[in-house]
Amino acid sequence: MDLNGKRLGIYIPLGYPEPKTFLEYIDLISNLIDMLEIGIPTRSPIYDGPIIRKAHKEILGKGVLPEHIKSYPELSKLKCDLVALAYYSEIGADLSKILRSIADLGFKCLLTPDLLIEYPEKLDLYTKASRDNGLEPCFFISSKTPYKLVEKISELEPYMIYLGLQASTGTSLPIQVLRNISIARELIKGRAPLAVGFGINSTDRLIAILRGGADIAVVGSEVVRRLGKDPSNAVDFVRSLSNAIRG
């Protein structure tokens, strides 16, 4: 399958590894990627593996808080699409407030991985609040999401539907992810871009997954791991991913 039109997304927790390096890093990679997913600092990254859990713990320890996203106006100047990621369990009470904050910075949507799993009754509220604030809805699904629910959210014209390929981020369980991508595509029927993530840690895997039918592939744990050790190495890694798609 041709990779023309396929997109690369990168996930980084806000302010990681510390605010200055974070800003320098996203500036360097923003031309190499199509979508930057910013993780709002959280104390309960329940669907995340050890690398991202540790990253959130570190940034919280350095005083980076969810509301601090407003103090990163540089985000609005980036050329790639911006998506925020936050757990509904933590931001649900202040949903409109956070949606307003990220809308002001030019974000496309707020991805809440626990919305459909733990709060499916909040689906309409979240969708309306997103649109009221000038954002598009976007949804996280897993291989355990009921078919009817996938079909329902596909009809809401979301920015993307994000399929978690693994049980948590940064893991590599022996799951036939291409089969699951294929089923997700059949259910979505082209009504929304299919983004995938969790466990994509190499260019080979990235290419295989995009060739397997995903429209957007998001790399998180591997970038965060490299960024925590050596930011320049993390830039090179993203460049290699970008080159693999764009040639």
Place this chain on the structure above:
Amino acid sequence: MGEDLIPRYWYNIAPDLPRPVPPPIDPLDSESSLVDRLKEILPHHLIDQEFSFERYIEIPADVRNIYREIGRPTPLLRARGLEKLLNTRAKIYYKYEGSLPSGSHKLNTAVAQVYYTYKEGYGVVVTETGAGQWGLAVSIASNMLGLKSQIFMTRSSYLSKSKRVKLMIENGAEVYPSPSDLTETGRGFLKQDPNHPGSLGIAISEAVETVLKDPWSKRYIPGSVMEYVLIHQSVIGLEAMEQMRREGEEPSVIIGCVGGGSNLAGISYPFYGEAVRRGEKPPRIVGAESSLVPKMTKGVYMYEHPDTGGALPMIKMLTLGRNFIPPSIRAAGLRYHGVAPSLSILIIEGFVEPRAYTPDQAREAGLLFYRSEGILPAPESAHAIAAAIEEAKKAGDREITILVNLSGHGLYDQDFYGV
């Protein structure tokens, strides 16, 4: 005989549930990934089935052949004697899984899990067992496929169900009373109490610890709770659907007992799924538990480790907590602290009605069934019979059709009945 009734695919309920099954997670303070470590513990085909997006999963031809050899399809029988005794207009059908060589439904998934372990080149399966039905099934499946089996059996059952222990050993299994002195987990509990009765949660931890010490040759296979176990048990309901059709019947209510949930799920999920896909109201589903282990009626829906030692990732389920030490009841298969995640969702969403029965109620129901049908139900299954009798009595003059999973026979449990 009736080979055409053996399904070619297992049924996965996840695509048809009212809400998603939450993923397994690590404890937030864990520096490593218990989720990722599953690949060192479980056969890889089974991990894939656990996270499959497919509604139907093909049954390998070899497994289907073994299903035929062990006596599938199992009979669907009508309990006319019981109906007469109860003087009811309700029709009571039962799917008799006790007819399998192991005497219980457990062989359906044991065959599949041991098969995948064998295909992946491992030589030993390690597992836990409570009443011994699961352990016996694993020992039979392992013997059939030429694998060794190591079985940690809750100490209370190991002492009280010696017949099953002997049968497991006869199949070549190594059987250890749990807690044992073979693992760190076991030694810890024995230190607290040298006569510790054990629990399935502790036995699971011991089995997992044993595999992690030698992940090159061993794999852990669980008897319930994991979604792929429920998927394998769907063979019961898929057969029953066709058998009921041939009888011209549709069940108004489907009943099974609940240890971890695999036998109730096995008989009921295919019926639920078919109704949901047609946009119809599913049949009522009743789950019968022991009043002494009231996880469905008094459990909390939360993330908890399936095993007491916390070696496995946390799953979201109705649970009494992994530290719950159940009393030493004869229906030992019902002693587990939690309910499979998909079944927990169906209980919470009101599709499954939980009922708790005392040992006396189960005993009385089991004996009634024996006197009227000539089959002595396993103590666990007797809880389902108690629910079936209650449903028949409640129906009064109404004609309802009850389908109950008689998940095992009680020929090794005569002392439960005092006969």
